[in-house]
Every structure is written in structure tokens, then in C-alpha cells.
Amino acid sequence: MPDTSEIKSKKGLRAMLSRLSFPFYVARRYLFSRKSHNVVNIISGISSGGIAIGAMAMICVLSVFNGIDRTISDMFSAFDPELKITAVKGKTFSIDSPAFEALQNSPNVAVFSETIEENALLTFRQKQMPVTIKGVDETKFHQLTLIDSIMYDGEFMLHDGGFYRIVPGIGVAISLGLGAHFIDPVYIHAPKRTARINVLRPEKSLNSVGTYVSGIFMVEQLQYDDSYTIISIDQARELFEYDNNTVSAVELKLAEGINQEQAKKEIQRLLGNDYSVKDRYEQQESFYKIMKMEKWLAYFILSFILLIASFNIIGSLSMLIIDKKADIDTLRNLGANHRLIKRIFLFEGWLISIVGAVGGIILGLIICLIQQQFGLLKMGNSYLTEAYPVVINMWDTLLVFATVLIMGFVASYYPVRYISNKKDLSEK
Numbered sequence: 096m097p098d099t100s101e102i103k104s105k106k107g108l109r110a111m112l113s114r115l116s117f118p119f120y121v122a123r124r125y126l127f128s129r130k131s132h133n134v135v136n137i138i139s140g141i142s143s144g145g146i147a148i149g150a151m152a153m154i155c156v157l158s159v160f161n162g163i164d165r166t167i168s169d170m171f172s173a174f175d176p177e178l179k180i181t182a183v184k185g186k187t188f189s190i191d192s193p194a195f196e197a198l199q200n201s202p203n204v205a206v207f208s209e210t211i212e213e214n215a216l217l218t219f220r221q222k223q224m225p226v227t228i229k230g231v232d233e234t235k236f237h238q239l240t241l242i243d244s245i246m247y248d249g250e251f252m253l254h255d256g257g258f259y260r261i262v263p264g265i266g267v268a269i270s271l272g273l274g275a276h277f278i279d280p281v282y283i284h285a286p287k288r289t290a291r292i293n294v295l296r297p298e299k300s301l302n303s304v305g306t307y308v309s310g311i312f313m314v315e316q317l318q319y320d321d322s323y324t325i326i327s328i329d330q331a332r333e334l335f336e337y338d339n340n341t342v343s344a345v346e347l348k349l350a351e352g353i354n355q356e357q358a359k360k361e362i363q364r365l366l367g368n369d370y371s372v373k374d375r376y377e378q379q380e381s382f383y384k385i386m387k388m389e390k391w392l393a394y395f396i397l398s399f400i401l402l403i404a405s406f407n408i409i410g411s412l413s414m415l416i417i418d419k420k421a422d423i424d425t426l427r428n429l430g431a432n433h434r435l436i437k438r439i440f441l442f443e444g445w446l447i448s449i450v451g452a453v454g455g456i457i458l459g460l461i462i463c464l465i466q467q468q469f470g471l472l473k474m475g476n477s478y479l480t481e482a483y484p485v486v487i488n489m490w491d492t493l494l495v496f497a498t499v500l501i502m503g504f505v506a507s508y509y510p511v512r513y514i515s516n517k518k519d520l521s522e523k
Contacts, residue, residue: 138407138410138411138414139411139415139447142404142405142408142410142411142447142451143447143448143450143454144451145404145405145407146401146404146405146451146499147450147451147452147454147455147458148404148455149400149401149404149451149455149499150401150451150454150459150495150496150499151455151459151462152400152459153394153397153401153495153498154455154456154460154462154491154492154495155459155462155463156393156397157393157394157491157495158485158487158488158491159483159485160386160389160390160393161488162483162484162486163386163483163484164383164390164486165484166480166484167382167386168375170245170314170316171314171316171375171378171379172240172375173240173241173242173244173245173314174240174241174245174312174314174319175379176208176240176346176375177239177347177349177355177374177375178346178348178349178355178358178359178362178373179344179346179347179372179373179378180346180347180362180366180370180371181343181370181371182369183368183369183371184369186212186343187211187337187341187342187343188341188342188369188370189340190209190340190342190345194365194367195345195366197365198347198365203349203353203358203361204348204349204350205238205348205350206235206238206239206346206347206348207235207345207347208231208238208345208346209328209344209345209346210229210230210328210342210343210344210345211228211229211328211332211335211342212227212228212229212343213227213228213285213331213335213343214226214285215227215283215284215285215334216283216284216285217263217267217271217281217324218281218282219273219279219281219282220272220279222272223271224267224270224271226263226267226323227322227323227324228324228331228334228335229323229324229325229326229331230325230326230327230328230329230330231253231325231326232327232328233253233254233327236251237251238348239346239347242312245312245313245314246310246311246312246313247265247311247312248275248310248311249275249308249309249310250275251309251310251312251325253309253325253330254327255309258306259304259306259326259327259329260306260307260308260309260326260327261281261283261306261307261308261324261325261326262308262309262310262311262325262326263308263312263323263325264311264312264313264314264319264324265313265320266320266321266322267320267321267322267323267324268311270321274308274311275308275310275311276308276309277307277308278307280305280307281305281306282304282305282306283303283304283306283326283334284301284302285302285303285334285335286300286301286302287302287336288335288336302334302336304330304333304334306330312325347362355374356374359372359374394494398498398502401499401502402502402505405448405499405502405505406506407506408447408506408507409506411444411447412444412507412510412511413510415440415443416440416511426439437511437512440507440510440511441504441507441508441511443507444503444504444506444507444508444510444511445500445503445504445507448499448500448502448503448507449499449500449503451499451503452495452496452499452500453496455495455499456492456495459495460487460492463485463487464487466482466483466485467485470482470483
């Protein structure tokens with residue numbers, strides 16, 4: 096014999112579906128059939144259209160924020176390493192230890208690059224400018240980053256026939272009037288670390304070297320373009336008087352197929368709490384946090400605008416309730432209870448929201464796809480990219496749809512809860 100509990104559950108499910116299907120059917124007829132008063136159609140159309148415009152705006156704005164975030168992330172990835180190790184305290188540290196030797200020989204690490212970063216003064220002809228000097232190994236830096244993809248002029252070359260060369264950022268080059276392969280030398284001045292300051296002859300307290308520009312890079316981020324100058328790590332160690340085991344940071348590129356998050360945790364355990372291991376996101380953490388904050392701030396502002404647009408549903412349902420007063424009385428006479436009648440008009444409000452949400456999301460996705468393909472909306476004189484970048488995120492689409500449904504429910508519930516219950520009153 097069949098299980099009675101299973102039969103009861105099936106009957107309960109069918110009963111629940113029938114309770115939902117009837118009010119949904121009536122609500123759909125009210126929405127898509129012609130009302131007795133044309134003004135109700137107009138208000139319903141305006142309500143749905145306002146929600147569609149709000150949903151479309153949210154899709155487009157969130158997609159543009161995703162595109163800008165992706166574009167700038169690609170720019171940072173051309174200069175920032177996959178993982179960067181720095182000291183928690185102090186500017187420099189020594190890599191002459193078993194932990195760093197094990198890390199350098201680890202099969203998980205494809206590139207182990209030492210760097211020196213210090214402040215110095217750059218002079219060219221009659222101009223001077225404080226810069227951040229970054230000393231790197233030319234070969235390893237090529238393997239570690241996409242430096243060739245961000246070269247604005249010349250080429251990335253730190254040695255040329257036994258002579259040192261430098262590669263400044265585009266902002267540094269513009270401030271000093273530099274160009275690739277200029278015949279006039281550029282001088283780098285840095286304080287001597289192991290000598291006292293000579294008050295009578297301050298220039299004696301500086302280490303100075305003359306060199307030439309081989310190329311100019313452009314990350315299109317001010318923090319790099321306007322302050323960084325790349326030189327050979329050997330020249331940096333001579334200039335700043337560091338030994339061969341002293342570094343400001345160790346930059347890593349992991350072997351192909353290695354999970355970054357897991358490798359980061361293993362390296363952190365290997366080195367201990369005296370060192371900080373950061374991925375690309377953490378190296379630019381403040382920037383990415385600002386980008387996310389701006390994105391969600393735009394989302395909340397547009398949600399507020401969408402909420403105001405959803406209030407049109409209140410007027411639309413109120414007019415519909417008045418228009419269908421005779422239908423409500425008929426349904427009551429046929430045995431419909433108060434909850435069923437309220438559910439009909441609640442579904443009506445939801446249908447207005449769903450139609451607006453689906454239409455707005457589809458329209459927003461079409462606009463985003465057109466922008467991706469043809470780049471019709473330009474960014475003017477922005478140096479980021481010629482046209483507004485757009486990246487469609489499915490989670491953002493689902494978030495917009497859920498937001499519209501919630502706001503549609505809130506706006507629908509307000510007029511529905513005031514439907515009079517004459518039958519219940521008479522029974523009392």
C-alpha cells in the first residue's frame with residue numbers, strides 16, 4: 096500500500112499550488128487585459144517603465160565599475176608582482192637565511208627577484224626632482240612582469256655594453272624633460288648611509304652617479320608614473336651602499352598551476368611573522384577598497400532612485416483596487432476569503448515589478464554588449480582607455496533582479512493591506 100504520509104504531502108503540495116495559481120492567473124489577466132479605465136493601464140505602464148529604467152541604469156553603472164576595475168587591475172598586473180615579500184619592521188632585510196634559500200629553491204616558485212627601493216634626487220640639465228628608485232634584476236623583472244607592454248618610449252634595458260641605464264615613469268620624464276636615448280646624462284643623488292653629513296660641503300655627503308635613459312614606462316597610474324624610476328639592482332646597491340644580501344622586497348612569480356592563496360599561506364608559515372606576504376590585491380588594497388566602496392555607493396544611490404520609482408506601484412494598485420471593486424465583491428460571494436483577494440493584488444504588484452525588472456535588465460545587458468563591441472561612449476581625454484570599459488557580472492544581474500523584487504513587494508504590500516474586509520466585519 097502507498098505511504099499515507101507521502102499521499103498527504105502530495106495533496107498538500109497540489110493544494111498549495113492551486114492556492115497560488117488562481118491568484119496568479121487573475122493578477123496576470125488584470126495586468127495584460129484592458130481595464131475599464133484607460134488611466135489604470137497608463138499608470139501600470141509608467142510604473143513598469145520606471146522600474147525598467149532603474150534596473151537598466153543599475154546594470155549599466157555596475158558593469159562600468161566592473162570594467163574600470165578590470166582595466167586598472169590589468170595595468171597594475173603589468174608592474175606589480177604576483178606575490179611581494181616585505182619586512183614588517185624596517186625598510187630592508189637580509190635574505191641570507193635558510194628560509195629564503197628554501198623559498199628560492201622551491202618548485203612552486205618560478206621567479207625569485209630581489210629589489211631595492213629608496214628615495215633619491217634625479218637631476219637633468221637645470222631640473223631636479225625627488226623620485227623613488229627601484230633597483231631590479233633586468234632578466235627576472237622581464238619574467239616577473241609585463242614591463243614591455245607598458246613601455247611608452249624606447250625599450251626596457253638596464254645594461255648596455257657594460258654601462259648602466261635607467262627607465263623612468265612618464266610623469267618623471269615629462270617633469271624633467273627626458274627622452275629615450277638622450278645624449279645628455281641624468282644624475283642620481285642619494286645620501287651616504289655610512290658617512291656623516293658635511294655641513295661645509297653638502298655635496299660630499301651624497302653618492303652621485305651619471306647614467307642615460309633607455310626607455311620610459313607608463314602604467315597609467317600616478318603613484319608609479321610620477322615617482323618611480325627603475326635601475327639595475329647592482330647600481331642601486333652601489334648607490335645606496337647595500338650588500339648583496341640586503342633587499343627592500345622579494346618579488347615572486349609562482350609556477351604554472353600553483354594556487355596563489357595556498358602558496359601565499361605556505362610562504363607566510365615558512366618565513367614567520369617578521370615578514371609580510373601580499374598578493375596584487377593587497378599591494379593596492381586601499382585603491383581596490385575605494386573602487387568597491389564607490390561601486391556599492393552607486394548601487395545604494397540607484398536603489399534609492401529605484402525605490403522611488405517603485406512607489407508608482409502604490410498608485411497603480413490603488414487605482415486597480417478601485418476599478419475592480421465589483422470583481423472583489425463577486426469573488427467574495429463565490430467564497431474567496433480576504434487573504435486570497437489580497438494575494439491577487441499582491442501578485443499584480445509583483446508582476447509589474449518583474450516585467451519592469453526583466454525588461455530593464457535585458458535592455459541594460461544589450462546596451463553593455465553594444466558598448467563592449469563598439470565602444471560608442473567615449474571617455475574623452477582620459478588616459479585609461481578610449482571608451483568606457485564594461486564587464487557584465489552575472490551576480491550583479493541577479494542582485495539587481497532581487498533588489499527590484501524586494502522593492503516591488505514592499506511597494507505592493509502597502510496598498511493591498513488596506514483592502515476592506517466587509518465580509519469579515521459582517522460576521523463579527
